[in-house]
Amino acid sequence: MQVESIRLKNFRSFREITLRDIPRFCVLVGANGTGKSTLFSVFAFLRDAMTTNLTAALGKLGGSKGFSEVRSRNTSGPIEIEIKLRTVLSSKKSQLITYELHIDEVGGRPVVAREILKYRRGSSGQPWHFLDFSNGVGEAVTNELDSISDETDLKREQQKLKSPDILAIKGLAQFERFPAVVALGNLIENWHLSDFHISRARPEVEAGYAEHLSREGENLSLVIEYLFKQHHDIFLTILERLQARVPGVTKVEAKTTEEGRVLLKFQDGSFEEPFLARYVSDGTIKMLAYLVLLYDPIPHPLLCVEEPENQLYPSLLWDLAEEFRSYAERGGQVFVTSHSPDFLNAVNLNEVFWLVKENGYTTIHRASDDAQLKKYMAEGDQMGYLWKEGLFQGANP
Secondary structure, three states: OEEEEEEEEEEOOEEEEEEOOOOOEEEEEOOOOOOHHHHHHHHHHHHHHHHOOHHHHHHHHHHHHOHHHHEOOOOOOOEEEEEEEEEEOOOOOEEEEEEEEEEEEEOOEEEEEEEEEEEOOOOOOOOEEEEEEEOOEEEEEOOOOOOOOOHHHOOEEEEEOOOOOOOOHHHHOOOOOOHHHHHHHHHHHHOEEEOOOHHHHOOOEEOOOOOOOOOOOOOHHHHHHHHHHHOHHHHHHHHHHHHHHOOOEEEEEEEEOOOOEEEEEEEEOOOOOOEEHHHOOHHHHHHHHHHHHHOOOOOOOEEEEEOOOOOOOHHHHHHHHHHHHHHHHOOOEEEEEOOOHHHHOOOOHHHEEEEEEEOOEEEEEEHHHOHHHHHHHHOOOOHHHHHHOOOOOOOOO
16 A cells, blocks of 8 residues: 555645655655645544544644634635555555545535545546545445446445535445445554654553554553563564664563553663663664554554654664665555754655745655756765755755
8 A cells, every 4th residue: 555646735835736656665854834744634634534524623633713724825715635545456456546535615614525536447548436525415336346347337326424524435434345445544544643752651651551652652661561462573573673773782671560550671781680761762762662663563554753863863863764664665655754864864866855835835846856966866975965965945954
């Protein structure tokens, strides 16, 4: 599963932008306030809209002003989100799914002005529309089967939603016979934003249960305990990767105290006694947390990471970039925002986009489209040095 393109119109600082040919490992750079985090919020918004409705999702993103706060300032017309997703469906062939959502306001309330899901079942021709709704009314295909080879054989049913601010994919994503909708729903529901904070991971936590690392990492010790007990082979892989990245660490464990609190303990080969997380370097804990995230037994199809260089030794950033790329090569997709030249030095030309804000709106540039950057990289330069020299026009480090 891979997001290949994202088009946004009238979405906050993005008046009209398109990211095309998005790689599995994608790094976004730019000055503060250019919209890097806003791009991540698109997935959070879609997840909230699927879980609840547009009114609640817009309220969560834009506060009390909702729609008017999320729509780009001094613009008119609907908010538009289009995602093109490549995945393998029941046909076992790679297929490109297009999901398009237009959001407008009627009578002071947000509505789904248009919602389309389409893709080709054959190797040529126009994409088939499997879902097409406007203002709570539309049609959906009810016989999406492998045996269908002609679009005229599709059975379409007219449907009316309970409210015009409900997404049509919300209901269809529950049925296996709609694999394209299920694939899109899995991407939206299972994306993960990581904004790890050392201060959240160090303290003892109440004994409990956690299978996946949280956004800020406060449940790190619980997840390590779970991996040690339920996925010991993965736990050993994480420890092996940590030892390779941070020499000296020979053991990591989560211990439950008599008071019912979980401690994260480390063993250094130079010392007989293990020591608690509060005595371990920031870099060690943060690298451990990212490895726990990247070697999750049930990996997230889409992983977004905010500024991983914070509180991490510059010498570890190259290794971390390699771990992100490895995760992507294993089938996931990783978006990373960064301000670090050291991190960028480990990134390839086709993996970088930079954002620039001009006249209140954000534009996006792909590094591989810049002839000068392409030439420098071909001659052996590294991306971080080029960015530090100011060669990303409008995106000073």
